[in-house]
Amino acid sequence: MQRHLLFATTLYALPVLRPLAESIRASGGEAAWFVASSLSPYMRPSERVLRNAGEVKAFAPAAVYSASNWVPHFFPGIKVQVFHGFNVEKRDSTRGHFRIRGLFDLYCTQGPATTEPFQKLAAELGHFKVVETGWPKLDPMFCGDSVTEPDVHPHDGRVVCMYAATFTESLSSAPALFQEISKQVESGKRYWLLTLHPKSDPELVRMYRSLEGPNARYLEAVDLVSMMRAADVLVSDTSSAVSEFIVQGKPVVTFRNRAPRAHMINIRTSDQLEEALQTAMDPPPALVSEIETYAYSIHPSRDGRSSERILAAADALASGQMGALAPKPLNIWRKLKGRLRYLGWTEESLGD
Known part of the structure; x- marks a missing residue:
């Protein structure tokens, strides 16, 4: 053995x-x-x-x-x-x-x-x-429903948005997007799955944990794959979660990404988030094509x-x-x- x-x-x-x-x-x-x-x-x-x-x-x-x-x-x-x-x-x-x-x-x-x-x-x-x-x-x-994982769906048909930020202070969107994501969560229009990098500032983690309720749930890094499978769109920054998520062929909204590419919906200010989410929910054909091309360049295996x-x-x-x-x-x-x-x-x- x-x-x-x-x-x-x-x-x-x-x-x-x-x-x-x-x-x-x-x-x-x-x-x-x-x-x-x-x-x-x-x-x-x-x-x-x-x-x-x-x-x-x-x-x-x-x-x-x-x-x-x-x-x-x-x-x-x-x-x-x-x-x-x-x-x-x-x-x-x-x-x-x-x-x-x-x-x-x-x-x-x-x-x-x-x-x-x-x-x-x-x-x-x-x-x-x-x-x-x-x-x-x-x-x-890519293992389908046979995978044992926590149930992170809202069970009411709402669009699911996942938020994940890098811990690199100069690149993290967590401080800049907190107020806007708070508004999004409060509105209840979409359901949010929230997580921060394990090395993030404990105060930031506390702030995002405080958003938990009927419209949002905070999870640890060990549940990232479950979150990605459940989410319809990811909101992030220059985190590796962007690439992990996009291999599913799903859209990603990035905030001030260090090296923005055509497969991302990159925004510069927090007030652009709602419009970006609307684009993600109805992506133009060019964006869909860019997502697929990039996904296969970084991880072609789907088995x-x-x-x-x-x-x-x-x-x-x-x-x-x-x-x-x-x-x-x-x-x-x-x-x-x-x-x-x-x-x-x-x-x-x-x-x-």
Whole structure:
């Protein structure tokens, strides 16, 4: 039986990795988790959580799957990057999505828009492989009604609007849109599903939670896929939720997006929100075409089997089918920071 370790540092990593855990079990493998201490309350009774590096070493995973930008280099097994979101151009490419940190052996990309840049980097550096698999977080998106999920529908036929904002202070729409969304919720014209990034200012979270009632519900990041499936339109900013949502072929209203594209309905002021929502509910053909083109460029898979492809790719690399990798850079400072971060989560010894 092959063993696999799922590594999560933030709340939004759980919905990325849980479909992968289900595929591991379905294939006859064994899955365990290593998570930041802050995530312990969100782990399910059925999920085996390893508490320290000693337990990870004893578990001896063949592969470690990370939805974070880093992974402990001292854990056994090949290191697989499955990403915590899409590339939404929050930063320059040298600091953002395509930054190579020298920690991973395999990058499992979401679609052509990310596969091609990573393949170029792999050819140049040689110490990792790239396979386009699709993104495990979206597997439940395409699994139909068989997926077990919380019921977030209003049950009265109203249009459902989802609101999600990035936590990056300079890009977040949460402060600027609060009053307008409050008015929208109060009117009751549409039903709202609200969420903020787990790293958001607690005061902003409190404000948006206060809108809960007959016309709105606030949910945590672990319920993002359920919210996206239920919503007719997303209101956001420069959040990766924009790309996650749009793969369904549904419209997105963005507020001052850092790199606005033709598949978005981008607004500059809060008083433009109502008109933008009306456009989203009756999108012109050109917008529909742009949405579909963009969706297929970032995530063409629609079969809900990305997790299976990730496991197959990891197995191929671990068994030598992809050939040898070049030595990784030493990265002494990054490895030291990783060990210090680990020590912040556990009092146990690091081991070897």
